[in-house]
Amino acid sequence: MAKISFNLNGEDVTVDADPGTPLLWILREELDLTGPKYSCGIAVCGACAIHINGEATPSCITPMSLVEGRKITTIEGLSQDNDHPLQQAWTEEQVPQCGYCQSGMIMFAASLLNKNKKPSREEIDEGMNRVLCRCGTYLRVRKAIEKVIRENG
Amino acid sequence: MKKETKEKTGSLVSRRNFLKAGGGVAFAVAAYALLPKLDLVEGAPPGEGNLVEQKVFAWVHIRTDGRITIYNPAAEMGQGSMTALPVILAEEMDADWANVKIEQSPIEPDTYGRPGFRGGASMLTVGSRAVSGYFDGLRIAGAQVRQMLLANAAKKWNVPVSRLTTGPSVVIDKSKGRKISYGEIAGFMEIPDSAPKVSKHQLKDPKDFRLIGNADIPRFDIPAKINGSAKYSIDVTLPNMVYGVISRAPVNGSKPRLLNEKMIRGRDGVVDVVTLGHGIGVIAESIETALKTKERLVIDWSEGAKAESHNSESAPAEYAKIAGNPGLRGRDIANMGDATKALQSAQSKYTADYINDHIYHAQMEPLNAVVSVGSDGKSAEVWAGSQAHDGARSAVARTLGIEFSQVKYHPQYLGGGFGRRSTSDYIVEATELAKAAKRPLKLLWTREDDISYGMFRPMSLQRMEAGVDSKGNVAGWKHTIVGTGSRLLASGARNEFYDFPNQKIELRSVDHGIRTKHWRAVGHGANKFAIEAFVDEIAAGQKVDPYEFRLRLMKNHPRARAVLKKAAEMSDWGAKPKSGRAKGIAFGERSGSLCAGVFEISLEDGRIKVHRVWVALDAGIVVQPDNVIAQTEGCILMGLSSVLHESITIRNGRVLESNFDDYQLLRMKDVPDSVDVEIISSSERPTGVGEAALPIVGGAVANAFAALTGKRIRHMPFTRERISDVLGKTA
Ligand code: FES
Ligand code: FES
Secondary structure (H helix, E strand, C coil): CCEEEEEECCCEEEEECCCCCCCCHHHHHHCCCCCCCCCCCCCCCCCEEEEEEEEEEHHHHHHHHHHHCCCECHHCCCCCCCCHHHHHHHHHCCCCCCCCCCCHHHHHHHHHHHCCCCCCCCHHHHCCCCCCCCCCCHHHHHHHHHHHHHHHH | CCCCCCCCCCCCCCCCEEECCCCCCCCCCCCCCCCCCCHHHHCCCCEEEEEEECCCCCHHHEEECEEHHHHHHHHCCCHHHHHHHHHHHHHHHCCHHHHEEEEEECCCHHHHCCEEEEEEEECCCCCCCCCHHHHHHHHHHHHHHHHHHHHHHHHHCCCCCEEEECCCCEEEHHHCCCCEEHHHHHHHCEEEEEEECHHHCCCCCCCCCCCCCCCCCCCCHHHCCCCCCCCHHCCCCCCCEEEEEEEEECCCCCCCCCHHHHHHCCCCCEEEEEEEECCCEEEEEEEHHHHHHHCCCCEEECCCHHHHHHHCCCCHHHHHHHCCCCCCEEEEEEEECCHHHHCCCEEEEEEEEEEEECCCCCCCCCCCEEEEHHHHHHEEEEEEEEEEEHHHHHHHHHHHHHHHHHEEEEEEEECCCCHHHCCCHHHHHHHHHHHHCCCCCEEEECCHHHCCCCHHHHHHEEEEEEEEEECEEEEEEEEEEECCHHHCCCCCCCCCCCCEEEEEEEEEEECCCCEEEECCCCCCHHHHHHHHHHHHHHHCCCCCCCHHHHHHHHHCCCCHHHHHHHHHHCCCCCCCCCCCEEEEEEEEEEEEEEEEEECCCCCCECEEEEEEEEEEEEEECCCCCHHHHHHHHHHHHHHHHHHHHHCCEEEEECCCCCCCEEEEECCHHHHCCCEEEEECCCCCCCCCCCCCCCCCHHHHHHHHHHHHHCCCCEEEEECHHHHHHHHHHHH
């Protein structure tokens, strides 16, 4: 066990954890942040995505040792009142179905737009390719992202 | 409470308990409802005799401030019923939707069930039946609430009810120009001893609907699903909770013997080890300890399980022999006229085999449940996502040998169901481990567990034979299905909308001893693929356009023709696609809904790329049009995923795939440029939409492939290897 300090959704926190434990379990089972989901555990589905210094990363393979000193954002910390432009577009396009993949979808989309304000269709598809959605919301995910891009002018 | 009154027939008399709201200001309306026989709303003259008294149910809660809570009885797994069902009730009640809140109903099938498959009341959410199964009952319930509100307002004003009408959450007295809100009425409302009778003519005319069919009513669950606050059972954490994982039989049916129990028990953080019939459970203080300990189990698995003999790669050859063996007889799904004779005397004959592999549900939330068993073993509390919440509650009671009422059940959102979550196996496992742990327990299936101990849509082979007479009519039709999974293979094999005068559809079952299960649209995925691809082959052989050919087969079915025509029109069927592309068409029915689609594809890099899809759907009255479109998009994409990528390989009974790296699902890059959906407007009763568009995908893609390459691809999924095989073979 080791003391690991980081910034979580704007607050400084210190947790006592095995440095090898994946961040996902600490977020979900210790810190009660259940927005990031477990689905594959091997970084191929995106359900567990969080931002590390603004970049979407699967938390299921991020060991606590890598978290020290970083800025971690989960879906819960993405906006104050669900008013991130992507969350608004998600509501307007009625994107989620079962919803289980959606934190990952939104966190990946936010990271994509952080890096590139106006991604093309191809760049959207490329950027979102790491998130699986079994319910098949992909078409609406695309539409919602394109809506944000349009509204950004 | 006078529970005894009139159990059998006639009107319901017992005064139902009021739902007490916290604080005491709020007043609850307990709505009595008689689940009508389906024919009440269908058109039989409404009379007492048509009302079958089923149960009393309390669906609505009106507060004095006007807020209304409507209880949703269905499992919410992404299909949207939790919004659609309350909309139906609110419509007839004339509620102001802006003030409606939805809550999950308690899991009490006697109160909140609908007529089940085998009689009795059921809360099973399967087969796209939530809206169609509850539609009449909820309309009646809503109308009864409205009647009670009207009666109370009439009494207050001392006027006859007939003078009053309603608007959104208000009772209106036009003659006096006055209004009273539902909230105000709730303040003095008296509940009659018997539920008011509602007859068909008191229900709204569908043209007056303002909520049903209103595309602007959003899904109720969306806000919680964009900020991580929606709770699935996997998100539940209880004080003092422990974690359970299970190492399950690698071959279905084999039994475990743990060889290193002492070492396992000695590990730090291990609470208990439990031997189950099909696996070894590990209970630990943390999820990481549970998972790491599971890796250390040394288990001797018994040999000789039936499933050991199953090899999915060689099964199609076996199946072909079974299909061709004239000495075998299976179970008839349909047998009309004389198919054998019609084939013999046909002018041209066609035959082809279609194959589909085992596929996996891949719901994104792996199976899990949280269970806490009382220290005396006489009570339990359960948090689970299930398509059979009532069945799960019973299963927990059975496992512990206690009463249904001793199990407190908290239904959660489901991170996908698709048929996998209508069985309670994982909830029973959690109960067994929680009982051993004597502490609240969260059972988690890893993704690897979820796949290797999956229950699959079974593989099958479909031998199709047809004979066409000199006039170009399909005179004889034979369809022989061979595979494991018995009745799962039968759904969708009938041709409800193609008239074949002589037909024989037969199921020849093989039992491999493996785990199989309903998978979104069940057997329709495989059967409609075979039927629709084969119909295309016959059309090509007859040199008739496949769209025209289907129209002819459907000549007695105007609704089906309208759907097919719509899809053709949307896709501009007659127009030539740009070079390198081709279109394919297919039709299917599922859960009473009719669906047709056109898919435009090309080959890229040796793989099928789907560019555009046009879908027409007739699902009767649609309650939530935008959600119906979303479900249809979802069906098309899940269908494409299964048709292009998905395959479970079983060797000597063992599942070879283990996670989403080797079990490929459709990803964003494979998603078509567009999927256009049009809903045929209808005033027929609603039919199921959660699966309706899925069955057309295999056939439409295979037919587009044939139009593009001149070659038939007959084995799903259409992987790069199979494509190159087909293209190479008779080049
Ligand atoms: S759970 Fe982390 S990527 Fe799938
Ligand atoms: S919404 Fe269900 S998995 Fe994406």
